[in-house]
Amino acid sequence: MSDFTTRPEILGTFGVVTSTHWIASAVGMSILEKGGNAFDAAVATAFVLQVVEPHLCGPGGDMPAIIYSKKTDKVEVICAQGPAPAAATIEHYTAEGLKLIPGDGLLATVIPGAFDGWMLMLRDYGSMSVREVFEPAIYYAEHGHPVLPRVSATIKGLANFFAKEWPTSFETWLPGGSAPEPHSNFRNPVLAETWKRIISESEAAAGSREDKVQAARDAFYRGFVAESIDRYLQTAEVMDASGQRHKAVLTADDMAGYSATIEAPQTFDYNDWTVAKTPAWGQGPVLLQSLALLKGFDLQSMDPTGPDFVHYVVEAMKLAYADREVYYGDPEFGQIPTEFLLSESYNTERRKLISDTASMELRPGLVPGYENQRDATMAMLAEFSGKGAVYEPTMAHLSEKKGDTVHIDVIDRWGNMVSTTPSGGWLQSSPVVPGLGFPLNSRAQMFWLKDGLPTSLAPGKRPRTTLTPSLALYQGKPTLAFGTPGGDQQDQWQLPFFLRYAHHGKNLQAAIDAPLFHTTHFPGSFYPRTSEPGHIMVEAGFGEATIAELRRRGHQVTVAENWTVGRLTAARRDADGLLRAAATPRLMQAYAVGR
Numbered sequence: 131m132s133d134f135t136t137r138p139e140i141l142g143t144f145g146v147v148t149s150t151h152w153i154a155s156a157v158g159m160s161i162l163e164k165g166g167n168a169f170d171a172a173v174a175t176a177f178v179l180q181v182v183e184p185h186l187c188g189p190g191g192d193m194p195a196i197i198y199s200k201k202t203d204k205v206e207v208i209c210a211q212g213p214a215p216a217a218a219t220i221e222h223y224t225a226e227g228l229k230l231i232p233g234d235g236l237l238a239t240v241i242p243g244a245f246d247g248w249m250l251m252l253r254d255y256g257s258m259s260v261r262e263v264f265e266p267a268i269y270y271a272e273h274g275h276p277v278l279p280r281v282s283a284t285i286k287g288l289a290n291f292f293a294k295e296w297p298t299s300f301e302t303w304l305p306g307g308s309a310p311e312p313h314s315n316f317r318n319p320v321l322a323e324t325w326k327r328i329i330s331e332s333e334a335a336a337g338s339r340e341d342k343v344q345a346a347r348d349a350f351y352r353g354f355v356a357e358s359i360d361r362y363l364q365t366a367e368v369m370d371a372s373g374q375r376h377k378a379v380l381t382a383d384d385m386a387g388y389s390a391t392i393e394a395p396q397t398f399d400y401n402d403w404t405v406a407k408t409p410a411w412g413q414g415p416v417l418l419q420s421l422a423l424l425k426g427f428d429l430q431s432m433d434p435t436g437p438d439f440v441h442y443v444v445e446a447m448k449l450a451y452a453d454r455e456v457y458y459g460d461p462e463f464g465q466i467p468t469e470f471l472l473s474e475s476y477n478t479e480r481r482k483l484i485s486d487t488a489s490m491e492l493r494p495g496l497v498p499g500y501e502n503q504r505d506a507t508m509a510m511l512a513e514f515s516g517k518g519a520v521y522e523p524t525m526a527h528l529s530e531k532k533g534d535t536v537h538i539d540v541i542d543r544w545g546n547m548v549s550t551t552p553s554g555g556w557l558q559s560s561p562v563v564p565g566l567g568f569p570l571n572s573r574a575q576m577f578w579l580k581d582g583l584p585t586s587l588a589p590g591k592r593p594r595t596t597l598t599p600s601l602a603l604y605q606g607k608p609t610l611a612f613g614t615p616g617g618d619q620q621d622q623w624q625l626p627f628f629l630r631y632a633h634h635g636k637n638l639q640a641a642i643d644a645p646l647f648h649t650t651h652f653p654g655s656f657y658p659r660t661s662e663p664g665h666i667m668v669e670a671g672f673g674e675a676t677i678a679e680l681r682r683r684g685h686q687v688t689v690a691e692n693w694t695v696g697r698l699t700a701a702r703r704d705a706d707g708l709l710r711a712a713a714t715p716r717l718m719q720a721y722a723v724g725r
């Protein structure tokens with residue numbers, strides 16, 4: 131008898147779309163129905179998510195995508211993580227009296243990257259016009275969409291702050307002076323007009339479809355959008371998490387010089403699978419490092435909801451994330467020893483640190499030649515060892531004020547695949563830019579204000595983002611796209627999902643439905659950068675015996691209610707062309723569709 135699942139695993143041959151909101155998934159499917167490919171569908175889905183989940187992503191945010199193009203037969207990464215502006219120096223921020231970059235406001239803003247990433251995807255891999263992929267989002271911005279209860283709660287919680295400190299946000303999110311009620315019809319007409327103008331400038335451009343997509347990029351980065359942002363930021367001085375008002379460092383010149391990039395993925399072979407992640411400007415390699423460590427354990431024989439499985443996965447992740455703290459950063463600004471960190475010899479030694487009891491220490495490995503970097507990082511982290519980790523969650527048991535992320539997986543009938551995790555530009559991250567209808571991002575909070583580290587703030591450097599989509603090849607063939615929102619928890623939720631899928635023969639939905647867990651053992655990437663050594667959060671579905679055994683092994687366990695941890699989605703293409711998709715029931719939003 132097969133496992134009970136909360137929903138069926140979606141099966142088909144034409145196309146599948148799965149995302150963190152049912153409307154966005156339906157829109158993506160509608161694009162496939164109109165003859166668009168996976169890339170067209172992903173772009174349209176993403177712009178709808180900016181409307182219906184504005185507390186999780188926005189036009190001013192960022193986006194990494196891992197894609198497989200049937201035409202080129204390549205797995206590639208689109209990096210649309212904007213770098214720090216030219217004036218974003220450590221000296222400037224410390225002169226403002228800061229030891230940490232605030233988690234919101236204008237000093238936390240880097241160049242908005244997402245829009246350029248979407249247009250790059252549309253231009254180079256898609257087949258549709260700017261109008262075709264924008265129209266569904268414009269419809270929901272103009273005619274309205276049902277407000278998610280969490281969006282309503284987030285706006286209500288910030289109402290007084292917006293009224294006092296961010297009046298442009300108050301005007302946008304509390305039209306008429308009151309927050310939208312759950313499931314009421316909410317509009318953002320100013321955003322709709324911004325997109326309509328981008329379409330008109332795109333269509334006015336001469337040349338091919340690709341030229342017209344390029345014109346949309348120019349309208350955003352070198353045209354009226356950049357001009358509106360620059361005009362606002364020249365005089366704006368707003369309150370942020372530091373308790374002080376600050377001006378921005380971003381300018382129109384920063385935006386004019388920006389372009390998203392296409393890069394090779396970082397990969398790791400695990401049995402018959404090859405998992406592709408972002409390079410180390412994102413946290414993606416921590417999942418690969420965890421796999422490298424776990425190769426030495428017999429996960430196949432472990433109960434995937436038992437204490438051994440949870441314990442060994444958590445302990446491996448603690449080691450991988452410790453290395454993230456010391457070694458990851460923008461490879462354009464220094465050598466990142468990723469290949470060493472994934473090597474057999476390194477992980478054979480690291481594996482010996484995993485015992486039968488929970489570690490309470492942050493234990494990065496020693497990479498030859500990086501001793502000073504390791505010491506400097508550990509000394510700095512000791513300054514910020516306060517408790518109360520903030521891992522950018524949207525889970526009900528944590529703060530409503532924190533932003534988060536969305537995720538999209540698409541596979542079309544030709545075999546094109548997209549896994550993408552857009553984020554940033556949340557309604558709670560930054561004031562709405564007048565005349566545009568959207569706020570900027572707060573990704574700069576991931577930099578440190580100390581010199582000499584891979585994640586030290588520097589002009590032109592990408593922050594070490596937590597955004598980490600996944601694409602896995604089975605026996606060399608692109609097969610599985612998956613991911614989740616959740617900040618530092620993203621790879622922590624994706625790892626047990628992938629292991630259960632790879633080792634235990636569960637279908638996509640069963641692997642997603644299984645109870646989840648994560649640790650807050652290591653420093654968070656988000657302000658105020660704190661940690662909770664030895665702490666793990668587990669869903670109650672693991673059962674009392676597993677939870678008691680984890681406590682016996684020394685884990686500091688918090689039990690979350692069932693169906694409250696993680697927001698995974700996944701899609702698969704079998705060798706015979708059969709397509710599969712699944713989405714989490716948690717938070718009652720994500721949906722997979724297909725036929």
